[in-house]
Amino acid sequence: MLLIRCPYCEEERPELEFRGAGEAHIARPTNIAEISDEEFEAFFFLRDNPRGVTFERWRHIHGCGRFFNAARDTVSDKFITTYKAGEPKPDLDAVRGEKA
Amino acid sequence: MADAAMTKAERREPMAAAIFANEAVTVRAAAPASRLSLRAGSEAIAPLSSALGVDLPVRPKQTSTTGSRTAMWIGPDEWLVIDAGEADLMAAARGAEGIFSAVDISHRNVAFLVSGTGAATTLASACPHDLRLTSFPVGAAARTLLAKAEVVLWRQSETEWHVECWRSFAPYVFGLLREGAKDAALA
Secondary structure (H helix, E strand, C coil): CCCCEECCCCEEEEECEEEEEEEECCCCCCCCCCHHHHHHHHCCCCCCCCCEEEEEEEEEEEEEEEEEEEEEEECCCCEEEEEEECCCCCCHHHHHHHCC | HHHHHHHHCCCCCCCCCEECCCCCCCCCCCCCCCCEEEEEEEHHHHHHHHHCCCCCCCCCCCEECCCCCCEEEECCCCEEEEECCCCHHHHHHHHHCEEEEECCCCCCEEEEEEEEECCCHHHCCCCCCCCCCCCCCCCEEEEEEEECCCEEEEEEEEEEEEEEEEHHHHHHHHHHHHHHHHHHCCC
C-alpha cells in the first residue's frame, strides 16, 4: 500500500486514511468583487494537470483531519515531499538531494 | 418534564453483551463510558488540562491517563477524552478558561476490547495502520480505519487494544473483529 507522510502526525500512514483535495497554492484574489469574469474563471475553474511534478492539497481525513500540501509525481505516483498547509513550496531539488 | 424523561431513560448499548473468544483473542464490548470530543487552540490546553484533571498530550499519537480518565491526541487541536467511570466531563470542561469546543459524544461512540496474543493480528486483518510495537507502542492512540469504519485505536498493553467506533458501526466492527479473531487463531 502507498504510504503518505502526514506532516502533522509526523509519520507515514496508509493511503486509505487520506483524501486528495485538488491543486495547492491557489490564492483567492483579495479584490474578488472587482476582477473580470475571465480572471474569476481562471481562479475558480481552471486547473493545471501536468505530467510530472504537481503540488496538491491532501487531507488526512481518517487520521488527524488536517489539510496539508504534497509534491507528487503524476507519472510514478511517488510523493516527493509533504509539508504543512501555509508553508511555501519547498525546493524540490534540495529535498531530492536529502533523500539521495 | 425533560428531566423526568431523562431519569426514566434506559441506556441501550448496541452489541452490549457481544463477546467472542478463542485461544488467541477475546473480543468483547466495553462498559459504557463518558466521552468528550475536544477542539482547542494551544492557549486553552493548560486550562483544560487542569479543569479535566488530565494532561492533554501535545505530541502525535500520545495519550495520558489519570485515574479512570484518559486524553488521546487525535489531531494538532483535537483530543478524545474518555472517562471509564462515567463522570460528567462536560461539567468539568465548563470551568476551563479560554476558547474551545467540547462535545459530549458518550452515546455516539462505543468501544470494543480486543485482547490476547493475537489481538494485533485481529486488528491488522482490517486495519492498514502499522500495528507493530515500534510504530504503535503501548499507550499510543490514533484515529484510523478498520475496513470502511473510522475507529480510534488505543493500545493499552502489548496484547490489549481499545477500539472506539461510532455506535451505528458497532455491529459491522464487531463482525470484522470476530472474523479477524478466527483468522488470528489459525496463525
